Amino acid sequence: MNQQTMRTWTEVRLDHLEHNYRVLRACAPQSKFLGVVKANAYGHGAVAVATKLQALGADYLAVACLNEAIELRGAGITMPILILGATPAEFASQVVEHGLTQAVFTPELAHALSQAAVAQGKKAKIHVKLDTGMSRLGILAHDPAQAAREVEELCALPGLEAEGIFTHFANADGDEGYTMEQFTRFLDTLNLLEHTYGRTFQLRHCAASAAVLNFPCTHLDMVRPGIALYGYLPDPSCQGLDAEELWPVMTLKTRVAAVRELPADTPVSYGCTQKMGAEGGRVAVLPVGYADGLHRVLSGQGTVLVNGKPRPILGRVCMDMCMVALQPEDQVQVGDEVELFGLHQRVEDMAQLAGTIPYELLCAVSPRVPRLYQGA
Numbered sequence: 170m171n172q173q174t175m176r177t178w179t180e181v182r183l184d185h186l187e188h189n190y191r192v193l194r195a196c197a198p199q200s201k202f203l204g205v206v207k208a209n210a211y212g213h214g215a216v217a218v219a220t221k222l223q224a225l226g227a228d229y230l231a232v233a234c235l236n237e238a239i240e241l242r243g244a245g246i247t248m249p250i251l252i253l254g255a256t257p258a259e260f261a262s263q264v265v266e267h268g269l270t271q272a273v274f275t276p277e278l279a280h281a282l283s284q285a286a287v288a289q290g291k292k293a294k295i296h297v298k299l300d301t302g303m304s305r306l307g308i309l310a311h312d313p314a315q316a317a318r319e320v321e322e323l324c325a326l327p328g329l330e331a332e333g334i335f336t337h338f339a340n341a342d343g344d345e346g347y348t349m350e351q352f353t354r355f356l357d358t359l360n361l362l363e364h365t366y367g368r369t370f371q372l373r374h375c376a377a378s379a380a381v382l383n384f385p386c387t388h389l390d391m392v393r394p395g396i397a398l399y400g401y402l403p404d405p406s407c408q409g410l411d412a413e414e415l416w417p418v419m420t421l422k423t424r425v426a427a428v429r430e431l432p433a434d435t436p437v438s439y440g441c442t443q444k445m446g447a448e449g450g451r452v453a454v455l456p457v458g459y460a461d462g463l464h465r466v467l468s469g470q471g472t473v474l475v476n477g478k479p480r481p482i483l484g485r486v487c488m489d490m491c492m493v494a495l496q497p498e499d500q501v502q503v504g505d506e507v508e509l510f511g512l513h514q515r516v517e518d519m520a521q522l523a524g525t526i527p528y529e530l531l532c533a534v535s536p537r538v539p540r541l542y543q544g545a
């Protein structure tokens with residue numbers, strides 16, 4: 170398949186990834202750098218992104234689950250990889266076999282990893298996860314003394330190398346007070362671990378993109394950005410960088426499949442929710458739909474760039490197609506390129522119309538959409 174025969178594709182600019190990587194490293198010059206490549210690197214292609222980050226000298230990668238980590242190992246990624254999510258205890262031996270680092274927050278998983286490590290004559294690397302207020306995964310750290318006790322019990326098991334400890338902020342792009350409350354719980358727990366048990370960690374980390382930008386005091390030993398690497402601020406309110414200082418990595422494109430001349434008042438697409446005006450006119454049919462990642466909620470709302478000009482989506486977005494209204498002056502041919510979002514139409518705008526965040530639109534680009542890598 171070449172670009173001429175593709176219906177819809179993404180162009181992924183690895184040179185832009187490199188730019189964002191350098192910008193973010195400069196924001197946290199004293200800290201190691203973990204690149205978050207979960208969810209197929211936010212839709213950009215985990216293997217290509219991880220390969221680039223490895224070549225650039227990033228210190229760590231993070232994925233959501235064991236399968237994502239194994240995919241990277243299978244593709245020749247040798248650098249440290251942290252599994253952020255829960256791995257069922259029965260897969261502990263695979264974590265050790267593949268030389269992965271596991272986030273740990275329950276005695277069950279700690280014991281399973283410990284046993285697997287001893288059985289294989291290896292160390293199982295773990296990063297203890299503390300829940301300081303996100304209320305997702307982690308050892309609850311509302312009472313730091315209790316948390317320190319629980320952490321120490323896990324870390325003392327044979328075969329474990331307790332390399333890191335981390336937490337995740339719930340509202341680092343909105344609420345300084347709450348973020349500092351979480352950060353204080355984290356530091357209090359670390360202090361108690363050190364002073365009560367002599368337990369220290371080489372890699373203490375808590376800053377995802379928002380905290381990398383907003384709260385330099387939270388950078389500690391390693392930062393952990395995702396969305397900013399891909400060219401977007403986690404929230405427009407973020408300080409530290411202007412939106413233009415990060416460069417979008419992915420552009421989602423399609424090409425015109427048909428140009429149709431339709432009579433006055435003709436309804437367009439399922440449900441006949443919109444119709445042509447009293448003059449009639451032309452629509453371009455695009456071979457992109459919600460099965461490619463163009464959210465159906467953008468029906469009758471979004472615009473796309475047809476030959477560089479914004480043109481509105483007309484009627485419902487279908488599974489594999491959608492229609493856009495053309496202007497009388499538009500010289501549009503079958504095969505012309507259309508940008509859905511990316512370099513010239515920011516995904517934030519489309520996300521806002523869809524009632525969501527850039528993260529979701531990036532992740533939604535489906536596996537049937539080929540990724541073309543540029544600027545490697």
Ligand SMILES: *Cc1c(COP(=O)(O)O)cnc(C)c1O
Nearest residue numbers: 205337377378393394395396403
């Ligand atoms: C997804 C995730 C990140 C990255 O978050 P961004 O907002 O994309 O920077 C960091 N840490 C954890 C635990 C995550 O789940």
